[in-house]
Amino acid sequence: MLPKKSTSYLCATLLVSGLVSGILATTATAQTIESLSEQSSSEILEVKADTITVENDLPATEASEEAEKLEVETNTTIFEIKNTSPAITNPKKIADVELPPRTLNEFGKISPEVNAEPAQNSPISSQKTAQTTATPTESTVKILPRVGVNFTSGPGVGYSSSFTSLEGFLPLSSGKTNNLPFLEGRVLLSTENALISSNLLLGYRTYNPKDNRVYGGYVAYNTRDTGNSHFNQLGVGVESLGDWDVRANAYIPVGDTRQKTQETISNNNLSLSEPVFQGNFLAQTRTQQGQINRRFEAAMAGFDVEAGTKIAQIGKTGDLRGYAGLYYYDAPGSADILGFSTRLEARPTDNLRLGVSLSNDATFGTNLVLSVGANFPGTRPRNIGKGNTVLVRLGESVARNVNIVVDEQQEVESFTRQETVFVTNPNTGQPWRFQHVNLGIGTGNGTFESPTGDVASALAVAQPEDIVYVQPGTNPSIPAFQIPDRVQVLSTGPVQRINTVELGNLQLPSSGAGVRPQVTGTVTIGNRTTLSGFEIATTTGAGIAGTNISDVTIRENAIASSVSEGILLQNVAGQVAIANNTINNSGLEGFSLRNNQGQVTLSLTENSIANNGAAADDGDGVNVELSNSATGTFNIEKNAIANNSSNNGIADGIEIRIIDNASGTFNVSDNQITTNQFKGINIQLDSTSSGTFNITNNSIQENLDDGITLQLNDQATGTFNISNNPEISQNGLFGIAILLSDSTSGTFNITSNTIQENQNNGVNIQLNDTAAATINVSNNQQIARNGLNGIFTTTSETSQLRLTIESNQISENSFTSLSINSFGSSNTFASVALNTLTGGPLGDLEVIASGVDDIVCLRSRQNTIGNLLLDDSLGGTIQAEDGISTNNIATSNVTNWSGTNVAARSCGFP
Template identity: 45%
Template structure:
């Protein structure tokens, strides 16, 4: 402590001592008073208390929490107090400190002041250092003014090393070279050392303060200002100032805020808060008016620096020396040790200067972490050898790059010679070993083998003609690497990795080239409870017999493999004709297998390019990403699941090209996905292409009790033979297939002339099948664009949505249900166009729907069917139950019929045509057809349908033709429909045989017909009942309405509120022939012709009865009633002319007609 600081400290201390009484005297107005009459000594007794507090960081200390206690030892209440005060301090890093203080205070009633002093012991642990300190202090407390001084003296080890670090930099003067068994370099080494010390600072602080304000009944706010001085060994002494506010809102709570500044610690703002229980004041001094307010402060805590102030000091120094350093392995932190071999020399001791002449000599002495470094020298052939545990055997053939602590990354001297030492026997690996840079040729047995050990690395070797495997790892655990090797003409597998028991394997195979293997190119196998994980990248496998890569998992194993950026070429069949797969992945028993192929190519396989098979209770997950499978024979990709297996297959951004039929005539599919037993299979194809398959591009098959879910998304199937997409389900299978945003193009027929469908979906037996086509295109198929068939299927649901089916042959969409099939399908928002006839000139329908004994429910909504060479839509029911609707659709430019609906046998058929357009139907090639809509029911059919709000126009024959032949029941209605520009009748309704037919035409417009607007015919023993109401017929070259009953038919009809004009013949003509019976009501019709034809005519040629109610009608010509045979009854005959507008002509005479009040059937 320097002299000026000592003087300042002594001066301040003396000044405080001398001025304390004077200050007290100025505040004491009653020096003789001791205790007031209302305050007893017991009321001023100080009691023990405890408290807690918190303070933010300050000069030389961190923020801390304190737990404190105050214990009176001796006291004369209101006069003297000896006390003990202690604190436990805990900083924010959970480092502990504390202090213990013994103090004594005296209250002077004359000066009304308290004088006190204390001695203390302090301790602080910074986390790096531990310090001790003793302290003392003096205080003078009054009602207005306070004065304090505190002294701090660290004891013991006051300066301690807290942290030390060292950094070495080596500057090589030479390239690393071999010396003895080490890799060394000569250079300059510079070492930098830095140290951080912590030093406890001793010193003093003084302050004086004044009360600024009173707070509540007992609280106050005081302000203080003072100086402090600290010093420590190896630190500059520090003189600073401090100003602070201290508030006591009540007797239990205290708040503090201080600002201080000095040259060492800078400016610090400190906030503190604390609470005591009970308060600091005695019970008798709680009220402001008590005369002993100063004496009550005897129990206040001492104000001092609670923490030992610690200064941080930093030192550093550097050293430089010339050294020769050994290269250190950063993984072991030990020097690299080399056992040198120069083949053909006399054995030395393995140093660089005296190398071994044989590999056997080096491996015999090598220890763990040694490197056997082999120069080719004079190489007569290295016999079989075993690598000890932890040893790496490296040749100088390739550049050897190693990491060192001292020199960074360096290339070993002599490496990169390009000379591969030849090994003629099996190399047996040990634990944690490496073999790199050797030519292993013509070995009897395995070229490289490892069994029941861990962690091997096999790099950059050339293996040729071993009689067994090129490399075999049997139960090798841990992490292993096989990289940059070439393996040619191995007798068995090029690389064979096997795990059994409870083995756990992790392997990496990179940049290997394998060709001409006698068995698999690469074979990974796990059995029992083994676990195997492998990454295969940038490998090439070619001309392997059996499989290019074979992956097999059985037992209760876990197998996870990934193939990336690899090529598998020209896999050939085994001698027995089996194998030939580019890649074969099999999982059985309870195995769990996960397998992926990315950015790879599989070419020219003699069998399937890729075969993925799961059986028994296995779980298999497979992904093919951004890869190509080309020129496979049999199948491009075969995926099979059986037993109770769960299999998931995902194909992304990949291409399957040019799959050929096998030599036995089978296969040829681009992809075949099969599931059987109780297996569950999920298959997804995304953003992929299947091109030029010799059979189906994609064949999806489910049988027995399997569950299959298949998705084709954003993909293309081009140039397939037989079927672009073939989906089959049988047994009790549950199958779901989704085709979305995809294209099926250019499917051709098979060599036998069959097939040619773009999509063929078939469900058999008790199958439940759901098939959806969305936003897709099916075009240029040599057969049907889409063919859906159900044979005794339990449930078949089919949806075509927002898709285009164009330029196909036979049918655009053909749907067939047979037997006990229950079939539901929807065509929505789709376009079916330009379907061509078959080679024999038949078919050509845009949509063909057929039900044979089955149940069918279907709808066609918002779709367009146009420019087809046959019917636009053809619907057939044979002993079936059919329910269907056509909504908001367009059928245009069809040939033969726009919409053909036929039912026969015991069919129950219900349908509706709503809000649709049928336009431009042409005649067939034989001159027949041409109807916009042709509806036919035969035999025992029950048929009900409605045609509502449609437009039927520009057809080459009838607009709508409805025919019933020996039908049990045919009921229909035509409402709110417009029929125009028909080349024959607008509407024809014909009933033959034993038909029972009911229909009504209402609110319909028929214009520009080349024959009758409406023709209704009843023949045989037909019973026909109909009405035509509120309909407009204009410009027909025949009658507006022609109604004929012949043979033994019975006809009852009602014609009301119709408007008929511009007809070339009668507006309405009703005619009874043979033995037919007619009951007619013709009312409120408007019949206007531009020629002399009758507005209404009724002719009775039958020998039976014709009853007519004619009233409310008007015509600009006449009404003609003619009886040529039988009985002709007229309701209110004599008033009929009055009841109508227009002349009524009776032929022969009115007397030949009977008058009745009502017709018999009314």
């Protein structure tokens, strides 16, 4: 089914098209008969239902030939020839036949209604003589149908685009008349976007001979498609035409006369209230200010009047007319429009018309419009005398605005919209839901207005993704509790923040109060749970415990005096975040993670872990143990780990132990690791385990054993990067200790550190059995003032060490700056370059080969060496690549060196 808009256009277009088709067909018939008159020497006098009468003054012979010619041309014998030549005594009479309903008379061949009697002495009708008798000015006329095309430029009053129109004019009266009903139709096509509009007009005109004027009126129906809207309009008008003309037209839109074409909403100001709790939800009042911008098109009702007259003659039949007038339009939502217009209309010929108009008003401005049109046949019948110039105007087109006048309107509506919304969890798309607890005070069901008085009641009704929100109230102690899966338990003590759809990361109301509720038992956590903001002290077990769980967060708790671990996690997986907690005085480790399966990503950040381990044999501050196939990534960052000690004297600040086939990546950075009972960082790999360790930007001081110990046993392998640590100092044994045994292997990069004032060696390297290591010590700002040696290396059995010592400042150590020692059948390949090695009382570069088959291949270049000692007198061999001449050596002792020199690159360095 077509929409109303399309149906209206279709009907209008069909009516106008039918009108134009009828005019074309009828005009073609008239043209055929008219052409006979133009092609012959005879004048057609009269057409009746059964006879066509023609007249000529040809001689008899030629008259007969003319008749035969007409018979051939028309393929009929219907002509009666009346000859005025005196020589002809008998007219040629052709058989009468019946004609089609349309006669030539009906198509404008005007013949005065005069029937002169033939002279008695002549057998020929004296019609010719009668015709020459003076005939009064005609008071009737025959108007022909016609079609035409017209172009009108734009913009104009109420439209913007130029348009082309196909026009038709159809008289509804047959024969000659001075009272003419007629139909007039147009189809308009805009040139800008090919939009179709239409006009259909029914008019009536009458000629008054006394006044010598034509009076007329009409009713019309118009349609217009603007591309955004469709409008319909009725029109009426009256006119009086003569030596001067006056017209008045009225336009009355019907149907939906005002249509919205566009609506946009612009939000100018959004204000949000502070979120507040309502029931079990967090609500916020949102006040939105803005504007609604609407655009409309409105068909305007109105009228126009004009008066004008002929101001010039163009040729024999053409004229130029000028007009001036006023127009008025109005529509709901539009300002009244009162404007003036002037126009010139030129008709150089009966088939051509030209026009120019100028209009001005406050809404549409000043518009100059040009038009040109052509029609066929012309508007005037043939053979009309000069006295009939008013009468023939019965057939003129009606002068009116053929477009529906449309005004474009804009409305701006300001609004203020207020609504209450519940803050939404971005992970679920649902509102965050809270179970409220006010310890020792609440007696209700868990809403904000009616909280419960204990945590257990809230946990009993908590659903997945709920938050149990605890206020301390009178702060009675909370017994041990278990957090169900996917539930958070938060207190108002620290600042609590949640992610929301509406407000991003939002601080919860009432959080940050500073008082943490007290828990006197173990808090057991489940999958995807959070515990935050509690003081936890237990008399049995760990402060917080979780086993076989994943994705947990423990933050901003104060865990003190737990009987066993402060936090104990076993076989945890997924994302585990331990942040901003204080873990003190635990009987065993402060934090312990033990996994024998699965994969975990641990973030242990910004915790204070101190004074733990008093009841343990090995009570570390942080303990991570991986076994079997466990693996993961472990980020231990920005923690303060201090004063942890055990009853067995071996409590480390951080202990990492990996056994079996387990593996992991460890990033230990930005920590303060101080005054622990044993080692600052102790890393041990056994069996076939492996790992990558990045130890950066830490301050590792005053630990009672090594600052960092890296130990590999069995078949373990590892990569260790120790860099940019500002302090590895004042530790009780070595600054950095590297120990490989069995068939282990590893790569060690020690760069850009300060290693000083440790009680034994700054860097101690020891390889046993068949171990193999590649060690690079470079760009360290200071390896200084250590209790024994700056760097001390030992290889034994069949171990192999590939050692690079480059661009370091190694000075003022108590024994030697750099001591390289080889035993058994081991091999050491050493590249020592660009270092400052000074201030060692026993030597600054010391190389001693003591085994039977051991080899030390030494490449030393461009070093500054205070005291050089080379000794292979005990059975080994020291090979000097390219000698030692490129170094700056203050004192050298090579008495016990075999003096073995080897070619460049013999030591395997580029």
